Amino acid sequence: MTGPALQPARLAAADVLRVGAVGLRARHARVLLSALGIAIGIATMVAVVGLSTSSRADLMARLDRLGTNLLTAEAGKDALGREVKLPKSAVAMVERIGPVQRASATGQVDARIRRSDVVPEEQPAGVTAQAARTDLLSALNASVARGRWLDSASERLPVTVLGSVAAARMGITEPGGKIMMNDRYVVVVGILKPVELVPNLDRVALVGFPAAERYLGFDGHPTTVFERSPDTSVEDVRAVLARSVSPGNEGSVKVSRPSDALAAKAAADEGLTGLMLGLGAVALLVGGVGVANTMVISVLERRQEIGLRRAIGATKGAIRLQFLTESLLLSALGGTAGAVLGAAATFAFATAQGWAVVVPPWSLGGGLGATLVIGVLAGLYPAIRASRLHPTVALHAT
Numbered sequence: 572m573t574g575p576a577l578q579p580a581r582l583a584a585a586d587v588l589r590v591g592a593v594g595l596r597a598r599h600a601r602v603l604l605s606a607l608g609i610a611i612g613i614a615t616m617v618a619v620v621g622l623s624t625s626s627r628a629d630l631m632a633r634l635d636r637l638g639t640n641l642l643t644a645e646a647g648k649d650a651l652g653r654e655v656k657l658p659k660s661a662v663a664m665v666e667r668i669g670p671v672q673r674a675s676a677t678g679q680v681d682a683r684i685r686r687s688d689v690v691p692e693e694q695p696a697g698v699t700a701q702a703a704r705t706d707l708l709s710a711l712n713a714s715v716a717r718g719r720w721l722d723s724a725s726e727r728l729p730v731t732v733l734g735s736v737a738a739a740r741m742g743i744t745e746p747g748g749k750i751m752m753n754d755r756y757v758v759v760v761g762i763l764k765p766v767e768l769v770p771n772l773d774r775v776a777l778v779g780f781p782a783a784e785r786y787l788g789f790d791g792h793p794t795t796v797f798e799r800s801p802d803t804s805v806e807d808v809r810a811v812l813a814r815s816v817s818p819g820n821e822g823s824v825k826v827s828r829p830s831d832a833l834a835a836k837a838a839a840d841e842g843l844t845g846l847m848l849g850l851g852a853v854a855l856l857v858g859g860v861g862v863a864n865t866m867v868i869s870v871l872e873r874r875q876e877i878g879l880r881r882a883i884g885a886t887k888g889a890i891r892l893q894f895l896t897e898s899l900l901l902s903a904l905g906g907t908a909g910a911v912l913g914a915a916a917t918f919a920f921a922t923a924q925g926w927a928v929v930v931p932p933w934s935l936g937g938g939l940g941a942t943l944v945i946g947v948l949a950g951l952y953p954a955i956r957a958s959r960l961h962p963t964v965a966l967h968a969t
Contacts (some may be wrong), residue, residue: 573797579789579912583640584592585926588734588896588900589840590760592883595836595897595900595901595904598759598869600616600866601866601868602901602904604861604862605862605865605901605905606901606904606905606908607858607901607905608857608858608859608860608861608862608885608905609614609722609855609858609859609861609862609901609905609945610781610858610905610906610908610912610943611850611858611909612829612853612855612856612857612858612943613663613855613905613906613908613909613913613938613939613942614908614909614910614912614913614916614922615909615911615913616852616855616909616913616916616934616938616941617757617910617912617913617934617938618912618913618914618916618929618935619716619910619912619934620930620931621913621916621921621928621929621931621934622679622916622917624929624930625917625926625927625928626924627920628926628927628929629924629925629927631924631937632927633767633869636712637651637674637743638712638768638799638802639802639805639830640800640802641710641711641768641797641798641799641827641828641829642796642797642798642799642800642805642808642812642826642827642828643769643795643796643797643798643826643827643828643829644661644730644796644812644813644816644824644825644826645667645794645795645796645824645827646792646793646794646795646817646823646824647823647824647825648823649905649962652782653727654929655751655798655817655820655823655824656790656794657676657792657793657796657816657817657824658675658792658816658817658880659792659793660698661676661789661793661796661805661816661817662675662676662704662793662796664815664818665796665798665812665815665816665836667948668798668800668808668812668814668815669797670800670801670807670808670924671742671798671800671801671808672800672801673706673709673798673799674706674710674794674796674798674799675704675707675709675710675711675796675798675966676703676704676707676793676794676796676797677701677702677703677704677707677772677777677794677795677797677919678701678702678703678780678783678789678791678793678794679699679701679793679824680699680700680702680778680787680789680796680833681700681787681788681789682699682700682752682753682787682863683751683752683753683843684696684698684699684700684741684750684751684752685750685751686741686742686750686751686775687749687750687751688751688754690751695852696735696740696741696773697740697774698733698740698741698774699774699775699776700775700777700778700783700787701733701775701776701777701791701794701890702777702778702779702780702782702783702789703721703732703753703778703779703780704779704780705720705721705722705723705724706778707777707797708720708821711766711769711772711797712768713734713763713764713766713769713772714763714764715733715761715762715763715764716762716763716764717745717746717761717762718732718746718759718760718761719746719760720732720761721760721761721777721778721779722848723891725760725779726778726779726780726781726782727779727781727782727785728779728782729752729755729756729757729758729778729782729786730757730758730759730762730778730779730782730809730887731750731752731757731758731760731776731777731778732759732760732761732762732776732777733750733759733761733762733763733775733776733777734762734763734766734774734775734776735762735764735765736765736773736774736775736778737764737773737774737775737776738759738762740774743759743762745762746759746760746761746762747759748877748879750776752776752778752786752787753893754836755786755787755902756960757776757778757786763777765840768823768829768830769797769829782889783896791947796816798812805828809826809828809957811828812824815824831883834881840879855941855942855945857902858905858945859902859945859948862898862901862902862905862945862946862948862950862953863898863948863949863950863953864903865901866897866898866950866954867896867952867953867955867956868955869894870894870953870956873957874960877890877960878960878961878962881960881962882962883930885958886957888958890953890954890957890958890960891954891955891957891958893954894950894953894954894957894958895947895950895951895954895956897945897950898946898947898949898950898951898953898954899943899946899950901946902943902944902945902949903939903943903946904943904944906938906939906941907939907942908938909938910935910938910939913930913934913938914930914935918930918958919937929960931941
């Protein structure tokens, strides 16, 4: 009478991890280099997602701060290609649109701007002149960096407020200096902070409408009208803005929403993010090939160990599990290091740029999940190959 058939013992989870880690502890340099490939791929992907998300979060915060309810109406050309002038009453007509909260305007001024009279007239300063209403800053949510803005008194005097870029180009760092417009000196009373929604104003010298008409030959016709209305009414106002600004000639008026440019930038960032994620995936694939190569070589080098384990009762399943676990541990090591490096890179760069640091949890979880998939795929063939070694052949391997 025979006894019950012997059943192979099952390794506990802790034993599986210990056995799987044996190969890693014995080959430090090879393990480090293999894990490095995985780490580079995961770090690239986490950093790209984190920096892109941080950048978009900063951009959306700027949009919220600046407002997305600003519309501009600019003078264009008629059907014959001739320049069209907006009516002098354009701002007043826009203010009569029900939902409009604020409206203002600027007008292009034909003036040569120089630092002083010793600068040749034919040497441009890269700065243009525009007439501005006193309510322009409130309509744009802009502010003055140094000095003051135009008021009801100074808008009639030969004074100017420079945009941030214009001030740098003219070498003006503080209010009180003088520049030349045509053949007349004007006093700089203020310097603006960068106007993010209307960046072309950073490169201009602004004077009051009355002063521009009196001293610079300005005709008083605005070239750009700005208006703000509640977010819920923006599209309704947009539909009637052109014919309100220039009745009967609305086809020559260009209406735009400055915040659309920043939104388009966010969309472009998403496309670049996809490209960089693709590069990270390539690096991760290369790292996976490195892991597979390491595991194949490990099987070849450890045939005697495999034969000995098989001879003392280890099953094919136990051998497969050992090498699969080793591959998973190797990939997880690289993935964890990569996630940490990617998050650290995101923190460092975003902090340097003054952005809010945002590392989406899904990018970390997705990166670690990808490493486990890579580990399974990279270790599957070597594990199966190791389990198929015959004990006798393996023990006699040299």
